[in-house]
Amino acid sequence: MEGATMSQMWIAVIGTSAIAFGLKYFGHSVPEKYLSHPRALRINTLIPIALLSALVAVQTVTEKSKLVIDQRLAGMAVAVIALLLKAPFPVVVIGSAAASALTFRYLG
C-alpha cells in the first residue's frame, strides 16, 4: 500500500487538520441561516455515503491504477456477512482481517 512520499504525507496531515478545525470553528461562528438550506443538508448527508463507498471499492479491488482481485476481496466478503448479521464493528474488522490473512497465507 506504500504510495506517497513523506513530504506529501506531512502536507496531508497538516492540511487536513487545519481544514478540519476550520470547518468545526466556522460552524460555531456563523448564523444558522447560512448553512441550513434543505438541499445543502440533503447533499451533506449523502456525501459521506458516496466517498466512503468509493473508498471501500478502491481499497478492496485496486492497486496503483489497476483492478486487482486478491485476498482483500475475501476479507470484504466476510465483512459484508458480518454486517448483515449485525455484528459489532470490531468483529467486522477483525473477521475481515482474519479472512484476508488466511487467504493470503494459504492461497496467495
Place this chain on the structure above:
Amino acid sequence: MGQNVRVSRVNRTTAAASFSVSFTVGLYGIAFGAAGIAAGFSLLQTCLLSLLTFSGASQFAVVGVLGAGGSAISGITTASLLGIRNALYGLRMAPIMKLHGWKRVVGAQVTIDESTGVALGQSELGEPAMRQGFWLTGIGVYLFWNLFTVLGALGAQAMGDPAAWGLDAAVPAAFLGLVWPRLTNNRERTLAVAAMALSLALTPFVAAGIPIISTALLAVAFGWKVRP
C-alpha cells in the same frame, strides 16, 4: 441549586451515555492507528491526525487516499468533504453551547458525530444536560480515541507486512462499517453502489484519489431533488 451551570451536578443518565459512547467509539482508534501505519504514515503522523484532525471518517479517508497512491491535495479534499458535516454540527450546537474565546476553540475541536449525537439525545433533560453530554462525550472520545490510536499504530508497527495480518482488508472493512449504518433507504443504497461503480470505472484512467473525490458529484446529483 442548578442555576449556575458550572456547579450543577452531572446528570447520571447523561454521564453514563457519554462514557459508553466515548469508550466504544474510542476503540475504533485501534483500527485507525493500524490503518495509518499500513498506509505508510509514520507513528508521529498517525498520532497527530488523531490529535489535530480528530474526525474519524476524515482521518481514515486521508490515509486511505495517500495509501492508495493519491496526492496530498486529493487526500485533503476528500477528508475535508467528509468534515463539512462537523460545521453543520457546530451550527446546531452553537445556540445551545454559546461558547466564546478559548472555550469555543476547545468546543469546536470536539464537535463531532458523537458529542453532537449525545448532546441532542439529552434534549428532554434540558439544556444543562445537553451541554454536559456534549463536553463529557467530546472530551471522553478525544481521550480514548487518541489512546487507542497509539496502541493500534504500535501494534501495526510490530506486525510487519500488512497483508500477512489482513490489515489490507481491515481498512476497507472499517470504511464499510462506517458507511453501513448510514444506508437507511433505497436512494442511499443506490448511491453507495453507484459510487463504488464510478470509482472503479475511473481508476484505470485518472490519477489516484480522483476516482474517490468524483463520487461527491454523485452525492450532489442524488441529493438535488427531494425524492420519496
